[in-house]
Amino acid sequence: DQQVKQNSPSLSVQEGRISILNCDYTNSMFDYFLWYKKYPAEGPTFLISISSIKDKNEDGRFTVFLNKSAKHLSLHIVPSQPGDSAVYFCAARQDTGRRALTFGSGTRLQVQP
Amino acid sequence: KAGVTQTPRYLIKTRGQQVTLSCSPISGHRSVSWYQQTPGQGLQFLFEYFSETQRNKGNFPGRFSGRQFSNSRSEMNVSTLELGDSALYLCASSLGTSGEKLFFGSGTQLSVL
Numbered sequence: 631d632q633q634v635k636q637n638s639p640s641l642s643v644q645e646g647r648i649s650i651l652n653c654d655y656t657n658s659m660f661d662y663f664l665w666y667k668k669y670p671a672e673g674p675t676f677l678i679s680i681s682s683i684k685d686k687n688e689d690g691r692f693t694v695f696l697n698k699s700a701k702h703l704s705l706h707i708v709p710s711q712p713g714d715s716a717v718y719f720c721a722a723r724q725d726t727g728r729r730a731l732t733f734g735s736g737t738r739l740q741v742q743p
Numbered sequence: 744k745a746g747v748t749q750t751p752r753y754l755i756k757t758r759g760q761q762v763t764l765s766c767s768p769i770s771g772h773r774s775v776s777w778y779q780q781t782p783g784q785g786l787q788f789l790f791e792y793f794s795e796t797q798r799n800k801g802n803f804p805g806r807f808s809g810r811q812f813s814n815s816r817s818e819m820n821v822s823t824l825e826l827g828d829s830a831l832y833l834c835a836s837s838l839g840t841s842g843e844k845l846f847f848g849s850g851t852q853l854s855v856l
Contacts, residue, residue, distance in 0.1 A: 639783070664844065673747070673833055673847030674786070719785060730776060730799045731845065735785035 633657045634722050636734035644742050649707040651737050653720030656701065660722040664731065665694060665705050668717045677718075678705070710741045745770065747848035749834050755854045761822040764851045768815050768836030774798075775817040776845060777809060780831040789832075792817055793839075821853075829855045 635654045643649045653663075661682040666674035680687040680694045680703070687694050693706045707714055720734040748767040756762050768775050776799075777789040788801035792811035809819040815836075821828055831852050835845035 634785075636785075666847075671849065673835070673849050674845075675847070676844050679844065721786075730788045730791050730801070732788065733778070733786035735783055 632735070633660075634720055634732050634734040636718075636720055636737050638737050639735070640738040640740070642740045642742060643710050645712055646709045649705075649710045649714065649739055649741065651705040651707075651718050651720075651739065653703045653705075653734055654701060655703075655722050657722070657724055657732075658701070659724040660732075662723040663694070663696060663703050664721045664723075665692075666719045666721060666733075667714075668719065668736070674719055707739075710739075712741045712743050715739055715741050747834055747836050747846055749832075749848035749851050751851060752849065753852045753854075755856065756824050757856050758824055758826060760824050761820065762824060762853060763818055763820045764832055764834075764853075766817045766819075766834030766836075766848060768817070768834075769846055772836035772838055772846070773815055774837045774839060775811055775815065776835045776837070777817070777819050778833045778835065779803075780833055780850070781829075786833065789819065824855045826855050829853060 633656050664679040665677040667677050668674040678689050678692045680696050696703045717736045717738050719736045721731040750765045774793045776791040778786040780786050791799040795811045806822045811817045831850045833850045835847045
């Protein structure tokens with residue numbers, strides 16, 4: 631039972647355009663969401679996070695949007711750069727019980743020069 | 744500040760053998776989590792240790808075990824290896840309890856033949 635789903639395994643965009651990566655979750659107990667970026671042969675690195683009390687968080691070119699009613703979050707990258715090409719993982723934490731992060735299966739983003 | 748260090752980087756084993764993987768967290772971090780990454784499955788949570796105590800455990804069989812030492816270094820062990828155990832095993836550390844921002848190592852790539 632995948633509680634965090636990234637339904638697009640891959641995404642290709644042109645340099646300078648917007649990249650939108652999507653993530654859906656099923657557990658209404660999740661209260662904190664994170665995005666990680668992973669390059670080949672490296673571990674994932676933290677990118678940006680959002681608390682369930684907010685609907686938007688911005689950090690430079692990266693913005694995360696949270697729609698709690700739809701149990702959906704998205705990561706926007708504007709403008710996209712070739713160095714953004716990586717696998718992006720969405721993760722969520724629930725507010726009670728087991729609080730370990732639950733990760734999605736990842737979306738491979740390729741930014742074409 | 745040194746990052747999370749995992750050894751060995753690559754490992755090849757045969758079915759039925761056992762394996763021990765090692766992780767040294769960032770200095771000062773007391774929590775260590777382990778994740779398994781396989782293609783298409785994202786990061787699956789194995790377990791988390793904090794101050795030498797297992798805090799959380801994922802849905803993996805008892806063949807997967809771990810421990811944490813007083814210096815916060817952690818090991819995970821897999822006994823009676825199966826072909827399906829071939830994966831990238833990632834260790835992550837954080838300052839405190841579950842669900843905080845994780846800092847990942849580069850992982851140990853385990854191949855079971």
